[in-house]
Amino acid sequence: MPPVVPHLYGIPGFCQPVSSLSHLVAAAGACLAAIPLIRLGKGSSARMIALAVYAVCVISLLAISGTYHSLNHGGPARAFMQHVDYFAIWLLIAGTFTAVHGVMCRGFWRSGVLTLIWGYAAAGIVLQILWFKFFSGVPGLVLYLGLGWAGLVSIVKLGRQIGFRAVRPLWYAGIFFSAGAVLEAVRQPVVIRNWVGPHEIFHLAVIVGVMIHWLFIRKLVLQYAPGAALPSGAYDAAALTGVIPVA
Numbered sequence: 001m002p003p004v005v006p007h008l009y010g011i012p013g014f015c016q017p018v019s020s021l022s023h024l025v026a027a028a029g030a031c032l033a034a035i036p037l038i039r040l041g042k043g044s045s046a047r048m049i050a051l052a053v054y055a056v057c058v059i060s061l062l063a064i065s066g067t068y069h070s071l072n073h074g075g076p077a078r079a080f081m082q083h084v085d086y087f088a089i090w091l092l093i094a095g096t097f098t099a100v101h102g103v104m105c106r107g108f109w110r111s112g113v114l115t116l117i118w119g120y121a122a123a124g125i126v127l128q129i130l131w132f133k134f135f136s137g138v139p140g141l142v143l144y145l146g147l148g149w150a151g152l153v154s155i156v157k158l159g160r161q162i163g164f165r166a167v168r169p170l171w172y173a174g175i176f177f178s179a180g181a182v183l184e185a186v187r188q189p190v191v192i193r194n195w196v197g198p199h200e201i202f203h204l205a206v207i208v209g210v211m212i213h214w215l216f217i218r219k220l221v222l223q224y225a226p227g228a229a230l231p232s233g234a235y236d237a238a239a240l241t242g243v244i245p246v247a
C-alpha cells in the first residue's frame with residue numbers, strides 16, 4: 001500500500017525500513033514454519049493441499065509487501081509492485097479461508113464456499129486491474145474487509161463443530177486486521193516521527209493477525225481434524241480433547 005506518512009527516513013536498500021523489514025522477516029519465519037505445518041496434514045491430500053495453498057499465500061503476501069516497501073519511490077518497479085502488493089492481500093484472505101474450510105469441512109462447505117471466496121477475490125483483483133486508483137482506496141478497503149468478515153459464517157459453522165470458545169482466535173485476528181486497516185485509512189497514529197506511522201502499525205497488526213490465524217489453523221489440524229498426523233506426544237492431548245467429526 002502507498003505510504004501515508006511523508007518524509008519517512010530510509011536506510012540503504014530499504015525505502016520504508018520498518019514496513020519492509022517487518023514483512024520480510026515475517027516471510028522468512030513463515031517459510032520456516034510452512035513445512036512442519038503442511039506435514040501435519042499427512043493422511044489426507046486435500047488437507048495437505050489446503051495447508052500448502054495457505055502457506056504459499058501467507059509467504060507471498062509478506063514477501064511481496066516487504067519487497068515493495070524496500071523499493072525507492074518513482075520508477076516502474078515500485079509502481080508494478082504496488083499493484084502486486086494489493087493483489088496479494090486477496091491471496092492472504094482467500095488462502096486463510098482455504099486452510100480453515102479445507103481442513104475442517106467437506107462437500108459444499110469446502111468446495112462451494114471456497115469457490116465463492118476465490119471468486120470474490122478474483123473479482124476484486126479484476127476491479128483493481130481495471131480501476132486501480134479507485135479500488136486501492138477506501139472502496140478497496142471495504143471490499144477487503146467485506147471478504148474478511150464473511151468469515152463470520154465460518155465462525156458460526158466452525159463454532160458449531162468444535163465449540164464457540166475454540167474459535168475465539170478468529171475474532172481476535174479479524175479485530176487486529178480490521179483495526180490496522182482502519183488506522184491506516186484514518187492515517188493515525190504516528191508513533192515515532194519519520195520512522196513508525198500508521199502504515200508501519202498496519203504491517204505489525206497484519207503480522208499479529210497472521211500469527212493468530214497460523215497457530216489456530218495448526219491447532220485445528222492437531223486437535224480437531226480427523227486422521228491428522230499428530231507428532232508424538234500430541235496424541236494424549238488430542239484424545240483428551242476429543243476428535244470432532246467434520247460436517
Ligand SMILES: [Zn+2]
Nearest residue numbers: 001019065069
Ligand atoms: Zn504495506
